[in-house]
Amino acid sequence: MEQYDFGIVGLGVMGRNLLLNMADHHFAVAGLDLDEQKAQALEKEADETHKVKSTTSAEEFVGLIKKPRAIMLLVPAGKPVDSAIHSLLPFLEKGDIIIDGGNSYFPDTNRRIEELDAQGIHFFGMGISGGEKGARFGPSMMPGGNKDAYERLRPIFEAVAAKVNGEPCVEYLGSGSAGNYVKMVHNGIEYGIMQMISEVYDLLKRGFGVSDEKLQQLFTEWNQSELQSFLVEITGIVLNKIDDETGERLVNLISDQAKAKGTGKWTSQNAMDLQAPIPVIDAAVVMRDLSKYKEERVEASKHYASLNTPSASGADDSLFEAAKHALFFAMIATYAQGLSQLTLASKEYNYGLNLEQVAKIWRGGCIIRAAVLEDFRKAFERNAELPNLLLDEEIGKLMTDRVQSIRTFVKTAIDKGIPVPAISAALGYFDAYRSERLPTNLVQSQRDYFGAHTYERTDKQGTFHTNWD
Numbered sequence: 001m002e003q004y005d006f007g008i009v010g011l012g013v014m015g016r017n018l019l020l021n022m023a024d025h026h027f028a029v030a031g032l033d034l035d036e037q038k039a040q041a042l043e044k045e046a047d048e049t050h051k052v053k054s055t056t057s058a059e060e061f062v063g064l065i066k067k068p069r070a071i072m073l074l075v076p077a078g079k080p081v082d083s084a085i086h087s088l089l090p091f092l093e094k095g096d097i098i099i100d101g102g103n104s105y106f107p108d109t110n111r112r113i114e115e116l117d118a119q120g121i122h123f124f125g126m127g128i129s130g131g132e133k134g135a136r137f138g139p140s141m142m143p144g145g146n147k148d149a150y151e152r153l154r155p156i157f158e159a160v161a162a163k164v165n166g167e168p169c170v171e172y173l174g175s176g177s178a179g180n181y182v183k184m185v186h187n188g189i190e191y192g193i194m195q196m197i198s199e200v201y202d203l204l205k206r207g208f209g210v211s212d213e214k215l216q217q218l219f220t221e222w223n224q225s226e227l228q229s230f231l232v233e234i235t236g237i238v239l240n241k242i243d244d245e246t247g248e249r250l251v252n253l254i255s256d257q258a259k260a261k262g263t264g265k266w267t268s269q270n271a272m273d274l275q276a277p278i279p280v281i282d283a284a285v286v287m288r289d290l291s292k293y294k295e296e297r298v299e300a301s302k303h304y305a306s307l308n309t310p311s312a313s314g315a316d317d318s319l320f321e322a323a324k325h326a327l328f329f330a331m332i333a334t335y336a337q338g339l340s341q342l343t344l345a346s347k348e349y350n351y352g353l354n355l356e357q358v359a360k361i362w363r364g365g366c367i368i369r370a371a372v373l374e375d376f377r378k379a380f381e382r383n384a385e386l387p388n389l390l391l392d393e394e395i396g397k398l399m400t401d402r403v404q405s406i407r408t409f410v411k412t413a414i415d416k417g418i419p420v421p422a423i424s425a426a427l428g429y430f431d432a433y434r435s436e437r438l439p440t441n442l443v444q445s446q447r448d449y450f451g452a453h454t455y456e457r458t459d460k461q462g463t464f465h466t467n468w469d
């Protein structure tokens, strides 16, 4: 007994893949799943070099793991996490560690930390990104919790994480729910970039009649440029996929009503609580919501049929260049928004985040991995206190060089009646952020007019109220 280095609860595809990844790196890993078939599937998938064992008994499982025990839960967020914890608790001892590897809502993690701390058990919330393949061959991992307890986990996590230039895409991020929070914002950025890619696709396809072949070629080429990133790469692959049944491009057969599990919404909701402006992510959440109103949209499209601009030709290399630069500009603005939200959250919740490390572990393994993350890492290396990426000189140059392109892109979309709310939010954010003076003086005046809410002046100290009539 007590011969296994690590335990995983939940042997669905993610759990099994991560477990086998650990076993590839010569760690002995035990798995627990109440479903006998899943438990058996693990042992079938493992080969003779793997030291793995699965069981359906929580008591046996806990007994197999070396002390202090390190046990990761890979079960759906919400109630299943609490149930898994409660099934293990009777057998755990002080100093043992539970890691929640799902997309849990960060306040739930804070609650669990507190509850388990009272029993001497360390609880970690850890975002894991990279999907099924990532779990099997190298995810990006975002752990938060007790710093000392992390040392028990470090060698295993560093071995299995994705590597960029030999550096593992995992770092202890901070206390409390820091890991879940960082993963939540990762997902918000993921929503933003996916929406913006779909806007580029829409303007070119619907607005200019660019063929699917050409679109696929563009995304494939762009992935060899400054835009190099997982999401641009898979867009090229997705656009190329032919449906076996019909022989048509599969993407054209897929319903346009998007689903969401909630992490993007939580990012926007919490950003509003923190007064962290993240308009690109907000627009992405809104567009998934709007996509659901299919019947109303169909009706409205008939209602406003006269406004439909027939898809035209006229796409040329200069349009493709503008689209490419607009996307890069907007991607940077999206990361800037998400990362500045992390700065504010770190202060508010005392996470102690280091954004250079966040940028570092997002360079590989995760869904938002992109070549430009290395530029962001360097920006935070130059200035660890940087409140916003847009204030870094090098990043600023990338934006200034492309601002005309994004203006052209947005103007073209507006003229065509193609919605580009996320890309235009990126531009609007940039233009607002670089404005020394915004028109909010007028908002303050109006508030004072109708509600006597008072205002501050630029020419003298104090709080003022005016009788405006």
Ligand code: 6PG
Binding pocket: 103, 128, 129, 130, 131, 187, 190, 259, 260, 261, 262, 263, 264, 366, 367
């Ligand atoms: C990842 C993904 C992963 C999941 C998203 C999907 O980093 O590997 O973000 O966590 O695919 O949560 O989210 P939606 O279902 O909300 O699009």
